[in-house]
Amino acid sequence: xxxxxxxxxxxxxxxxxxxxxxxxxxxxxxxxxxxxxxxxxxxxxxxxxxxxxxxxxxxxxxxxxxxxxxxxxxxxxxxxxxxxxxxxxxxxxxxxxxxxxxxxxxxxxxxxxxxxxxxxxxxxxxxxxxxxxxxxxxxxxxxxxxxxxxxxxxxxxxxxxxxxxxxxxxxxxxxxxxxxxxxxxxxxxxxxxxxxxxxxxxxxxxxxxxxxxxxxxxxxxxxxxxxxxxxxxxxxxxxxxxxxxxxxxxxxxxxxxxxxxxxxxxxxxxxxxxxxxxxxxxxxxxxxxxxxxxxxxxxxxxxxxxxxxxxxxxxxxxxxxxxxxxxxxxxxxxxxxxxxxxxxxxxxxxxxxxxxxxxxxxxxxxxxxxxxxxxxxxxxxxxxxxxxxxxxxxxxxxxxxxxxxxxxxxxxxxxxxxxxxxxxxxxxxxxxxxxxxxxxxxxxxxxxxxxxxxxxxxxxxxxxxxxxxxxxxxxxxxxxxxxxxxxxxxxxxxxxxxxxxx
Amino acid sequence: xxxxxxxxxxxxxxxxxxxxxxxxxxxxxxxxxxxxxxxxxxxxxxxxxxxxxxxxxxxxxxxxxxxxxxxxxxxxxxxxxxxxxxxxxxxxxxxxxxxxxxxxxxxxxxxxxxxxxxxxxxxxxxxxxxxxxxxxxxxxxxxxxxxxxxxxxxxxxxxxxxxxxxxxxxxxxxxxxxxxxxxxxxxxxxxxxxxxxxxxxxxxxxxxxxxxxxxxxxxxxxxxxxxxxxxxxxxxxxxxxxxxxxxxxxxxxxxxxxxxxxxxxxxxxxxxxxxxxxxxxxxxxxxxxxxxxxx
Numbered sequence: 001x002x003x004x005x006x007x008x009x010x011x012x013x014x015x016x017x018x019x020x021x022x023x024x025x026x027x028x029x030x031x032x033x034x035x036x037x038x039x040x041x042x043x044x045x046x047x048x049x050x051x052x053x054x055x056x057x058x059x060x061x062x063x064x065x066x067x068x069x070x071x072x073x074x075x076x077x078x079x080x081x082x083x084x085x086x087x088x089x090x091x092x093x094x095x096x097x098x099x100x101x102x103x104x105x106x107x108x109x110x111x112x113x114x115x116x117x118x119x120x121x122x123x124x125x126x127x128x129x130x131x132x133x134x135x136x137x138x139x140x141x142x143x144x145x146x147x148x149x150x151x152x153x154x155x156x157x158x159x160x161x162x163x164x165x166x167x168x169x170x171x172x173x174x175x176x177x178x179x180x181x182x183x184x185x186x187x188x189x190x191x192x193x194x195x196x197x198x199x200x201x202x203x204x205x206x207x208x209x210x211x212x213x214x215x216x217x218x219x220x221x222x223x224x225x226x227x228x229x230x231x232x233x234x235x236x237x238x239x240x241x242x243x244x245x246x247x248x249x250x251x252x253x254x255x256x257x258x259x260x261x262x263x264x265x266x267x268x269x270x271x272x273x274x275x276x277x278x279x280x281x282x283x284x285x286x287x288x289x290x291x292x293x294x295x296x297x298x299x300x301x302x303x304x305x306x307x308x309x310x311x312x313x314x315x316x317x318x319x320x321x322x323x324x325x326x327x328x329x330x331x332x333x334x335x336x337x338x339x340x341x342x343x344x345x346x347x348x349x350x351x352x353x354x355x356x357x358x359x360x361x362x363x364x365x366x367x368x369x370x371x372x373x374x375x376x377x378x379x380x381x382x383x384x385x386x387x388x389x390x391x392x393x394x395x396x397x398x399x400x401x402x403x404x405x406x407x408x409x410x411x412x413x414x415x416x417x418x419x420x421x422x423x424x425x426x427x428x429x430x431x432x433x434x435x436x437x438x439x440x441x442x443x444x445x446x447x448x449x450x451x452x453x454x455x456x457x458x459x460x461x462x463x464x465x466x467x468x469x470x471x472x473x474x475x476x477x478x479x480x481x482x483x484x485x486x487x488x489x490x491x492x493x494x495x496x497x498x499x500x501x502x
Numbered sequence: 503x504x505x506x507x508x509x510x511x512x513x514x515x516x517x518x519x520x521x522x523x524x525x526x527x528x529x530x531x532x533x534x535x536x537x538x539x540x541x542x543x544x545x546x547x548x549x550x551x552x553x554x555x556x557x558x559x560x561x562x563x564x565x566x567x568x569x570x571x572x573x574x575x576x577x578x579x580x581x582x583x584x585x586x587x588x589x590x591x592x593x594x595x596x597x598x599x600x601x602x603x604x605x606x607x608x609x610x611x612x613x614x615x616x617x618x619x620x621x622x623x624x625x626x627x628x629x630x631x632x633x634x635x636x637x638x639x640x641x642x643x644x645x646x647x648x649x650x651x652x653x654x655x656x657x658x659x660x661x662x663x664x665x666x667x668x669x670x671x672x673x674x675x676x677x678x679x680x681x682x683x684x685x686x687x688x689x690x691x692x693x694x695x696x697x698x699x700x701x702x703x704x705x706x707x708x709x710x711x712x713x714x715x716x717x718x719x720x721x722x723x724x725x726x727x728x729x730x731x732x733x734x735x736x737x738x739x740x741x742x743x744x745x746x747x748x749x750x751x752x753x754x755x756x757x758x759x760x761x762x763x764x765x766x767x768x769x770x771x772x773x774x775x776x777x778x779x780x781x782x783x784x785x786x787x788x789x790x791x792x793x794x795x796x797x
Contacts, residue, residue: 031732032731032733052781056738059781093793222788226780226781310688
């Protein structure tokens with residue numbers, strides 16, 4: 001029997017899934033790697049550790065679930081987090097750690113660029129909002145702050161490029177991840193001269209940018225033997241986690257959007273057009289030759305609720321954090337919608353879309369003597385979801401969204417899914433798959449080997465399970481709260497800045 | 503406060519407890535200059551501060567002690583006072599003998615009913631941490647007071663109770679120390695700290711028991727938590743770290759393979775080579791050849 005392997009190089013872990021050609025998961029495994037914060041704004045990972053962890057997890061999964069059951073691996077497809085940057089010297093050795101999407105060291109460079117006339121041109125050409133997350137800004141930071149490293153850098157890679165180079169010898173990057181570097185012209189699908197000029201690098205210092213269904217060739221012999229995969233196995237570069245999650249969420253129509261909430265979060269749509277946002281708040285990333293994934297990312301996902309649970313949860317009976325969070329959600333469900341006039345702005349890590357303000361901070365508003373922990377717990381969850389809704393509202397300027405699908409560990413908690421239906425006042429469907437990202441990778445690989453006619457048919461084949469319908473009465477309540485939420489966020493901008501400058 | 507002092511050999515109360523060297527509770531009403539010279543601690547000493555403020559030094563570490571604080575001083579450490587005298591105040595103490603405490607094992611003595619693996623964990627925690635049991639370990643001061651009251655009152659079954667309370671005291675202090683070493687609710691933080699220790703001491707031959715003790719957990723629970731958090735058993739996680747570090751070192755042509763093997767915690771270059779090849783398909787020297795610009 002044939003099978004397809006997807007390899008997801010995520011923010012905290014590598015996840016490997018094996019699918020049969022009906023799209024059923026026949027095995028999965030994961031291994032984590034740490035993120036280092038040598039300084040508060042820094043966020044780094046060890047590329048070698050990620051590589052070794054991936055190999056280890058892959059090898060174990062193959063031995064335990066694939067070879068032993070006589071499956072034959074037909075294709076292997078990669079997904080990775082966006083915006084990572086790894087400087088590599090002429091011998092291929094990394095010059096330091098991988099800088100992840102969450103790294104904020106380039107704040108000064110980002111705000112300087114945002115204020116310059118280049119900003120509009122670069123954003124329009126590249127589709128990536130100008131922010132420290134963007135590799136464009138990270139390279140500019142290296143040029144300013146570590147000129148020695150900058151000068152010794154032969155290639156500015158992304159994590160996926162590095163991993164694929166280790167496995168195949170080729171240095172490539174798919175269009176989706178390329179379009180999230182802030183360096184690629186998303187209309188022409190090639191490196192953008194203006195962005196390159198600003199970063200101070202040449203196109204040949206970047207990986208070769210290739211379509212998501214491109215195959216960089218075979219595994220190097222040693223890995224092929226050690227993993228025990230057939231020499232005919234095809235490698236596909238694949239796409240980014242965001243694009244794959246959207247593909248795997250089955251939202252191919254103009255009137256659908258998908259919400260992903262893991263630690264961080266995003267609202268996304270698929271379409272043939274680039275959504276042009278005058279305020280430069282939306283991203284437009286390349287999916288394939290004709291389609292874009294557009295939307296807004298938020299820092300304020302499940303990580304915010306996790307923070308609340310760690311600080312204020314009851315650990316006397318809870319074995320671990322997960323149980324404690326479950327208990328808090330039960331408590332939150334006991335409070336009324338709106339948490340009796342308690343609102344929470346979830347900007348514990350600053351915020352990206354829609355306000356793009358690294359200085360934003362969390363706020364509880366409307367605290368009253370009668371408020372208990374259940375109200376705070378509810379307010380935190382509602383605040384995270386109001387923020388999702390504010391991203392949705394940007395997309396509503398371009399699209400008439402009638403249906404939402406949700407995925408990710410936080411969004412698919414039934415209590416949260418129902419709240420999304422109520423706050424968005426739209427029917428919400430939950431992805432049946434454990435991981436939409438890996439589902440997306442499977443769909444691409446399955447299309448490539450002929451299971452589906454094209455990627456559109458593949459995406460439409462995704463089955464979405466139950467539907468949550470909005471409760472009309474609650475929707476009205478939330479609409480009122482949302483407008484206060486939005487006002488507060490706007491009004492506090494100056495004070496966030498004042499606080500940051502103290 | 504009940505002031506008293508019991509000494510092994512002269513106090514009848516301690517006859518049944520040969521391991522307890524001395525215990526008591528005393529008030530210091532006056533300062534006696536030069537009365538507190540540096541002493542090499544001979545026994546297991548636990549002090550509980552009842553009143554006053556003390557500045558002591560254990561080895562190189564300065565301790566500022568306040569009422570409610572519990573201090574544990576292991577045999578072999580040097581105890582002194584920077585001022586040279588004992589400050590005014592009140593404190594309770596117990597000094598007792600143990601059979602053995604080193605990096606390989608901790609044997610309190612026959613009086614203790616802690617089992618071997620519990621002792622191992624407690625021993626590791628005691629050796630790896632500071633002397634001060636933090637955050638006003640009220641638990642410890644309550645247990646010490648109860649123990650002393652058993653000794654003085656000699657109620658029914660006091661022989662057993664005193665030894666039980668001494669075990670309890672050890673457990674309470676070890677737990678308190680481990681709690682400070684890791685913010686217990688958040689395993690990701692605990693694991694991150696451990697990971698850092700592993701990275702900083704890759705060459706060392708870590709056992710799972712030792713890793714577990716470093717974060718103050720029992721081995722079984724530790725295994726479960728690490729597996730569920732990382733996807734790996736502790737041993738396999740450590741092997742990943744070792745190979746990842748080895749890859750970095752292999753890119754430096756000036757280092758020889760045996761040194762790399764030993765620096766990354768493999769017991770021989772043979773062991774290194776087999777493990778490396780099993781995972782990557784390359785021997786270390788093949789990997790080096792491919793990654794140092796030779797191809």
